[in-house]
Amino acid sequence: MTVFARRPALRWLAPLAAVALLTTAGSIVNSLTATARESLPPRSAAQLLVDVQQARLDGLSGTIVQTSDLGLPALPGVAGNSSSEFSSLVSGSHTMRVWYAGPQHVRLALLGQFGESDLVRNGTDLWAWSSKNNTVNHMTLPADAGSHPDTGTPSPGAAMTPQQAADKALKAIDPTTAVSTDSSAVVAGRTAYQLVLTPRDQNTLVGSVRIAIDGATHIPTRVQVFAKGASSPAFEVGFTSFDPSTPASSVFGFNPPPGATVTEHAAPTGSGQGSGDQGAGSAPAQGGQKAHVVGTGWSSVLVASVPGDTSGSSSQSGSLGTLSSTLKTLPRVSGSWGSGHLLEGTAFSAVLTDDGRLAIGAVPAASLYDALSAP
Structure with missing residues (x-):
């Protein structure tokens, strides 16, 4: 299914995936109609997937809140002075600021109680800064790293419309997951559609996964994972403010703070694909x-x-x-x-x-x- 290979739907979850890697099983759709609010026209779940595939956005910025209530015991180093460290994301609630202007211009700031950690990609420069110890890690990437333009070349046997590709993909994963549509949600003050993924497997602890899709931009803006029988999510990551405009280039400029310890790292030697991957x-x-x-x-x-x-x-x-x-x-x-x-x-x-x-x-x-x- 070339359309999914060339334009992965989850690419618009990049700002969310930078916070945490959320992997879910597949989903199916039986052409159920989304019952959105009056401001949103009805869309089937398959149509919403195509909307996400075809979404085009030059940039965005906003605030993301991630909350984890996974039933874990108290973990050392996940609050207080360490709450600004990315390792703290496994527990509690965390606030992040994100700016995106394409795959080569991304900035993520994790805001803690007493500090901040930043990840910045500005062209070939990749920076990671922690205010806790005032340390900076820097890497110079190859000029084409993270840039994968769509050539538009179809794969053999995959010539089909985006809607046909969506229907085929959803049908293929029918045995594992039922997908329904819920009434539209409101995320960051913006009306959104919502897809509800319910596992058919009775042996899993996951009750459902809900994905909110912005009604105007078709960008996924929130993901919630619910345990079986739970009324509140065990894991949630989503925007509380969302601006679908391109941030100023100055946002991605980074200069190590005074007194910071800067460590240089060698760039990766391969693309991560092929026999070495x-x-x-x-x-x-x-x-x-x-x-x-x-x-x-x-x-x-x-x-x-x-x-x-x-x-x-x-x-x-x-x-x-x-x-x-x-x-x-x-x-x-x-x-x-x-x-x-x-x-x-x-x-x-x-x-x-x-x-x-x-x-x-x-x-x-x-x-x-x-x-x-x-x-």
């Missing part, structure tokens, strides 16, 4: 094993190996040490698959085994144990 399903893991996915759709489980000691010893540092220290406070579990610590959230579960394996998915703990026992 290792996806999640082929990443090397400890002991020569590879990360792999057990199951399909919403109830799939990722099984990988965590490098290093998982005992939480003092020799550990950084995020792995924090993870191990946190897991030591969680319940111990065991079975034919081994033993370890269990983290149960409202929309996902995770097990870190004593032999260094990590199993995680939007499923109950029993499904993780089955995945760990699978050959």
